[in-house]
Amino acid sequence: MTPRGPFILHSFYSLQDTRNALALWSNSFGLNPRVCYNRFVRITASAYLNNANMTSAKPRVLVLGLDGATWTLLDPLLAQQKLPTLGKLIQNGSRSILRSCIQPSSEQAWSAFATGKQNGKFGLYGFYQRAKNSYALEYINASHRRAATLWRILSERGKKCVVVNVPLTWPVEKINGALVSGLMTPGLNSEFTFPHELKNELLNELGEYIIDVDIERGETGGESLDELAARVKRMSELQTRAFEYLLEKNSDWDFGMLVHRAPDILCHKFWRYQDPSHPLYNEREAAQWGNVINDCFEYLDAFNARLLEKFADENTTVIVLSDHGFGPLTHAVYLNQYFAQKGILAYKEQQGNTLSSALRAGVKRLNNPLVGAVKARVFELFPKLKSNLHYSMAYGNMDWSRTKAYAVGTMGNVYLNVRGREPEGRLETGDYEAARDEVISVMRELRDPETQKPIFDFVYRREEIYHGDALEDAPDVVGLIDGPYHIAAVDWRGANGKEKSIVEKVGNQLLFVSDTSGQHRMNGILIANGAGISPNHPITQSPNLIDLAPTILQIFGEAIPNDMDGRVLNELLLHQRQAAYAPASNFENQMDGEYSDAERQAIEERLAGLGYLG
Numbered sequence: 001m002t003p004r005g006p007f008i009l010h011s012f013y014s015l016q017d018t019r020n021a022l023a024l025w026s027n028s029f030g031l032n033p034r035v036c037y038n039r040f041v042r043i044t045a046s047a048y049l050n051n052a053n054m055t056s057a058k059p060r061v062l063v064l065g066l067d068g069a070t071w072t073l074l075d076p077l078l079a080q081q082k083l084p085t086l087g088k089l090i091q092n093g094s095r096s097i098l099r100s101c102i103q104p105s106s107e108q109a110w111s112a113f114a115t116g117k118q119n120g121k122f123g124l125y126g127f128y129q130r131a132k133n134s135y136a137l138e139y140i141n142a143s144h145r146r147a148a149t150l151w152r153i154l155s156e157r158g159k160k161c162v163v164v165n166v167p168l169t170w171p172v173e174k175i176n177g178a179l180v181s182g183l184m185t186p187g188l189n190s191e192f193t194f195p196h197e198l199k200n201e202l203l204n205e206l207g208e209y210i211i212d213v214d215i216e217r218g219e220t221g222g223e224s225l226d227e228l229a230a231r232v233k234r235m236s237e238l239q240t241r242a243f244e245y246l247l248e249k250n251s252d253w254d255f256g257m258l259v260h261r262a263p264d265i266l267c268h269k270f271w272r273y274q275d276p277s278h279p280l281y282n283e284r285e286a287a288q289w290g291n292v293i294n295d296c297f298e299y300l301d302a303f304n305a306r307l308l309e310k311f312a313d314e315n316t317t318v319i320v321l322s323d324h325g326f327g328p329l330t331h332a333v334y335l336n337q338y339f340a341q342k343g344i345l346a347y348k349e350q351q352g353n354t355l356s357s358a359l360r361a362g363v364k365r366l367n368n369p370l371v372g373a374v375k376a377r378v379f380e381l382f383p384k385l386k387s388n389l390h391y392s393m394a395y396g397n398m399d400w401s402r403t404k405a406y407a408v409g410t411m412g413n414v415y416l417n418v419r420g421r422e423p424e425g426r427l428e429t430g431d432y433e434a435a436r437d438e439v440i441s442v443m444r445e446l447r448d449p450e451t452q453k454p455i456f457d458f459v460y461r462r463e464e465i466y467h468g469d470a471l472e473d474a475p476d477v478v479g480l481i482d483g484p485y486h487i488a489a490v491d492w493r494g495a496n497g498k499e500k501s502i503v504e505k506v507g508n509q510l511l512f513v514s515d516t517s518g519q520h521r522m523n524g525i526l527i528a529n530g531a532g533i534s535p536n537h538p539i540t541q542s543p544n545l546i547d548l549a550p551t552i553l554q555i556f557g558e559a560i561p562n563d564m565d566g567r568v569l570n571e572l573l574l575h576q577r578q579a580a581y582a583p584a585s586n587f588e589n590q591m592d593g594e595y596s597d598a599e600r601q602a603i604e605e606r607l608a609g610l611g612y613l614g
């Protein structure tokens with residue numbers, strides 16, 4: 001039985017006596033009585049626990065992720081006392097900005113958190129990445145990650161872990177405890193839990209489960225914005241209940257982590273309705289949907305209150321964090337089209353970046369609501385199809401023999417087209433640096449024609465920001481956008497003879513981007529509270545996502561693998577001890593849950609039946 005602070009005080013004085021005595025004492029020194037009382041409870045508890053049998057004072061770490069949360073949205077709600085749980089955690093704990101990784105995209109950012117490393121070691125640079133020696137893009141999953149996760153390291157050290165809904169955890173890892181995978185899981189038909197039998201147990205317990213909500217569905221599946229918001233809330237509720245169920249079932253847990261994806265999904269979709277500075281803002285829509293994001297933070301605050309009440313005792317360190325921040329998205333930037341204007345890239349057709357008519361028909365068909373209803377299922381069964389379709393839509397029309405570099409994805413990743421490395425590489429190795437300099441200077445010149453502000457906050461050579469075994473897979477040039485832009489690799493409207501400006505407003509029927517009005521930012525949030533955390537201590541050096549894994553290992557008193565790039569956030573900790581480092585063990589992927597050959601064949605037959613395979 002774990003002793004609790006107030007019980008300890010009871011054994012010395014009555015609670016009220018203690019409070020009164022401390023109030024008198026703190027007033028005479030001009031101190032805040034509440035802070036003094038909380039500190040007293042903490043010090044008394046920790047003194048007691050240090051003398052008590054250590055098995056009863058087992059340190060625990062509870063991590064609650066608010067995917068995409070940003071102080072610019074939370075602070076006004078905190079000021080109105082609408083987030084009492086976060087408010088309390090901040091009041092007795094520490095808060096800070098938390099810097100994301102580059103690129104600040106959920107799958108990379110949660111990997112930076114999980115591994116304590118930068119991308120050059122964990123080897124992920126986007127939701128899809130180039131297959132080896134090919135221009136083809138493949139959607140990534142956890143099996144592509146080339147570094148050990150925190151829960152894997154803790155499991156190997158005998159700690160029990162419960163991990164729910166962290167993005168990029170499918171295929172599921174074998175850990176000591178339980179895991180329910182998150183974003184990038186193919187769907188409910190896949191093995192999304194470890195152990196596998198947990199899946200049916202959870203479905204029986206909860207009645208249903210939602211892994212993630214695809215915002216494209218709002219356009220293609222006939223779902224209204226209200227239905228979408230309701231489904232996101234339902235998802236958060238189910239995942240909170242799954243986490244509660246698993247923490248109760250694994251009552252001797254050491255590390256518990258739940259990521260709420262709702263803020264990320266809703267900020268992409270609903271930003272424009274709550275931001276009067278957004279070009280698509282209007283009051284009628286604001287009255288209807290302007291509170292969806294704020295409501296989300298409020299219900300998540302209530303879900304988190306429930307979790308803290310049940311599972312955080314005085315031995316528990318509580319960490320709340322986001323993987324990146326959020327801000328408005330106002331413009332889609334056709335970077336490849338801009339490259340074509342600058343002579344860096346060329347298209348096969350004279351008209352420029354047009355889609356072939358067959359592809360255009362395919363896109364139309366996929367965007368049809370009726371087909372859209374089966375689309376999610378098809379992609380779930382056959383993820384490669386999504387990659388191939390995406391690839392052929394984006395790059396099917398490229399003239400590689402005249403292309404020096406091209407952009408991939410929505411965030412500013414650019415690959416050079418190098419002979420011997422790319423299938424139709426054009427640049428000789430000796431021309432690589434000159435071509436890279438040209439691409440960098442062209443990207444730095446790119447400005448918003450309205451504000452004259454640069455589109456890219458920074459443009460890096462890959463080795464300036466990444467290092468490690470996976471550096472060679474990184475884009476050659478990395479443009480970081482920390483403003484209201486994202487990259488559209490292709491102009492879906494096709495060329496119709498009209499001159500187009502390089503930067504266009506969103507909302508013009510662009511597939512995948514038209515209804516997105518919020519975008520990621522580098523500054524996320526960090527709150528720490530509870531056992532081992534120094535209360536009300538400002539964090540002076542801006543912490544980074546990669547600092548959390550070594551800090552959590554330090555809280556557990558565990559050695560830190562010496563290949564982690566992050567640092568222990570000592571300024572956060574009550575007791576600053578020398579960190580112990582250990583040689584990193586060799587990483588081997590231990591993923592489970594890939595499709596069997598029979599499943600693959602069944603999938604292909606089904607797709608052929610639907611007319612998706614030629």
Ligand SMILES: [Zn+2]
Pocket residue numbers: 067068105106107109264323324
């Ligand atoms: Zn995210």
